[in-house]
Amino acid sequence: MPPQQGMVSKKGFFRRLFKQLDIQLMVWPGVLLVFVFSYIPMYGVLTAFMDYDVFTGSRIFENPWVGFKHFEAFFDAPAFDSIMRNTLVVSLLKFIIGFPAPIILALMLNEVRHMMFKRIVQTITYLPHFMSWVIVGGLVMSLLSTENGSVNILLENVGAINEPINFLSMKEYFWAILVSTNVWKEIGFSSIVYLAAIAAVDPHMYEAADIDGASKFKQIYLITIPTIMPVITIFMILAMGNFLNAGFEDILILAQNPALRPVSDVIDTYVYRVGLQNAKYSYAVAVGLFKAVVSVGLLTIANYLARRSGTSLW
């Protein structure tokens, strides 16, 4: 055997390091990149407790400490109530509708016996996942437009409306449009994991259930769903950790009309607006930090509850 780096032991630390320098050199560029682009911004979070001045640049400790001033300012801000409400409502709607939808799709696809048909449906429903929100936004605007929008044409033809409705400028419709667009975009792609979990179910269980005369519905309810429950639980915990990420790109794209702000502004879009557009850096960092802390809390609670039921992330 050639001298393998791992075999050389009981020599000096630097000698060992030098021996495996080739492999160390593979790792160090990645370490450096992640240190710069992930860890330095974490340290930048400290500016939430300061009055950050752009001119101090990287010497952030030259900024004056102000304690929880920016957090208090956020809680007292006039927009606070509507931002929190929008964040919670949009998250909740996305969770209630968006979480079970791919599971249901996977259960349905599993019943399809024509492989060709199944593959075509999968290919088509995965497709929107690969489109940018800009494209999806463009298509949605096109479908809903008052000028040759297919939705308005359909509604007029069935006699539901007389005048085309300008859906994307009306507050009443915004949440529904946002949530359904999200489900439309991701339902197929999210179903992949559940389909794989279903494929692991022992086929003998279905045969036995069939002989016992269980209907298809009963088989799904009593065999498939319990078997994929661990996967569902893990994804539910992860979804809890993301709960306050009500949306960002989708809202920036779909809520073009400033009139929609009372229903469309969520924590992330607010951070973007006050932080980057109005340059209130410290305040925006504080709002972002508030969100991160609550998210970690939610993730921990969800994981605790799940562990009591037997599945957990850690």
Add this chain to the structure above:
Amino acid sequence: MKRLSYSDRIMVVSIYVFLILLSFSALYPFWNGLVVSFNEGIDTSKGGVTFWPRAFTLDNYKVVFSDDNLMNAFFISVSRTVIGTVAAVFMTALLAYGLGKSYLMGRKFFTVFFVFTMYFGGGLVPTFLLINSLGLNNKFLVFIIPGLISVWNMIVFRTFFKSLPAGLEESAQIDGCGNWGTFLKIVLPLSGPIIATLGLFTAVAHWNDWFVPTIYINNENLMPVQTILRRILNSNLIQEAGNLSPETLERIAKKSLTSKALINATIMVVTLPIMLVYPFVQKYFVKGVLVGSLKE
């Protein structure tokens, strides 16, 4: 196979009907966009163009392909996608190979170092300030460098490398290959499926990104096509978008072209590359997604 009971048959039929409707709803927006892009703009605005072009024309595409600013944006998007994907996949694979070696000194520390960033981050504003103080704003490199390492992809790569037979690497080393040689000549060439999968995901992320240029780029000549498209969609008056060539704006003003026709033709041109590539990679990425969801 035994015959299905009456209630089971109803269920199976409704599943097929539902899946057909769902597929239709996923495909129709693209189809309608395609139809509108092939229809004369003024005619479209009269309404009623849904399934087939009524006044077929290639003019909308001619405008897109002759608009210098749009073509420049396509060029930026393509260069960014190609360079960014090749560099990111290579760097991430290299890291994964190194971290996969059990004798790597500091391996435990490195693993925690990387995985930690999957759960915690600095957020938008600190990242923005960092990029600015590094002087990356308004540089093409801002598209490439911050995205070189994806921890998620690194884990997928590492899991895949572990599944390669250990004997292969050993025999390469006996034949005198160092770690770099083994990685470049043995491991990478055997990783076709996973490179295709992660390469597709990375390329799609690069191709689709409009937000990074929105916040870091002021130079109009560095704007990728998604950002320009977003501005056109965004502005009520298309003339304000300022990202189209004067000839195109003039044609819109003179109404020989409508903004809707132009938008749809652009959407189709931007979407086409993904639509062409993705069905071929689909069989690989289903596996890739699964490996990625099984974290250690």
